[in-house]
Amino acid sequence: MCTDVTVADIVMVIDDSWRIGRLNFKAICKFLEKVVNAFDVGIDKVRIGLVKYSGDPKIEWHLNSYTTKDEVITSLRNLPFKGGATMTGRALTFFRENSFRLQSGSRGNVSKIAILVTKGKSQDEMAVPAQSLRDAGVELFVIGVAYINETELKLIASKPDETHVYNVPDISFLNDILDGLTSNVCDAIKRQEEEIRRVKNADEELKVITSKPDETHVYNITDFSTxxxxxxxxxxxxxxxxxxxxxxxxxxxxxxxxxxxxxxxxxx
CATH class of the missing domain: 1.20.5 (Single alpha-helices involved in coiled-coils or other helix-helix interfaces)
Incomplete structure (x- = not known):
């Protein structure tokens, strides 16, 4: 249990292409139930959203769609399988443009985490969309199921690879990574929270020396990449x-x- 994390926005991104298959898809949803159970879910606590993709990505529910952990788990259990091509790059672009927005329930000054589960090689370019997501402040964790080319997983995930990339030989090994994944997600949230506090304190210092109003005169970025x-x-x-x-x-x-x-x- 990630008991010391109180607030975060987490979006799960699930590959539901033909390469995953219906039975594996249901097993992935069952695994993600256990991930959700590790957090204190609530509208003012940890929010959980979900994007499903094959050829065309789709938001199954927004970050503010559900207010309780039970609602999220019920939706996971009833999530339908679609099938189709594996367009991971398109899904990442769609996810960046639609999930972490105020209209979708995302909150400012809150840790932002994405957990992507995929199986086959992407049929489109995904390195640039993944970089754009990371540049936007989203920390990416990637789980590959029987993924032959682990280099592709590393192109998507945040660094370091040791804590953000997971490649299991088949679906039955997902539970073996559960504790490590939830612990590393929890640590990532706490690191982001610390950085948000640091930036907020720096904001207050900048406001003392700049002209008014603050909204148009103060700009504080986490690093030069943003x-x-x-x-x-x-x-x-x-x-x-x-x-x-x-x-x-x-x-x-x-x-x-x-x-x-x-x-x-x-x-x-």
Whole structure:
């Protein structure tokens, strides 16, 4: 049990392609029940969302769809199998654009975790979509079931590989990784919480030295890899500030010109 983690947003991403198969899919859902049981699930605690994918990814439920652990587990038990191609890259892009959003129940300043379960080699490019997710602050754990090319799993997962990549020879070995996975997810949440607190404290220091309002003058990023996430907004706010200053300067400039003209007129 991850008893010392109180708040987090966790999204599970499940491959339900033909390579997984109906029986294996049900076994994966049973395994994920045990993962869910390790956390204190609630609308103000740990939220659980789920994305299912083959050819076309789909959000089965949002982070704020369920308020209790029992509701999440019931939905896992009733999750239908679809079948189709294995388009992991498309699923990662869809997941990044749709899951960790305010409209989908994601919260600001909360640890963000993704747990991906897949079987076969992806039929599309997935390294770039995975990097985009990690750059957005999502910590990725990847479970491969009889996955021959472990290098692909490492391309998706966060670092280090030892705590974020799991490759089991077949579905019956999933329970062997349960304790290690939940412990490492728990540790990742706590690390993110510590970083969020550090950034929040730094925010307060920055607010003391910057102009107001804080919303348009303070930008605090976790590291330089995320700087592009604020560049567009920062540029717009700088332009707006320049325009506001120009509006203040213009009447003074007009007054100066007027005074000069009067001075010229008074000369003999």
């Amino acid at each position: 700087i592009n996430t604020v560049t567009e907004g920062q540029t717009c706010n700088v332009i707006d500030t320049v325009k506001q200053q120009e509006e203040k300067i213009r009447p003074l400039e007009q007054m100066r010109i007027f005074c000069l003209k009067n001075a010229d007129a008074e000369e003999p």
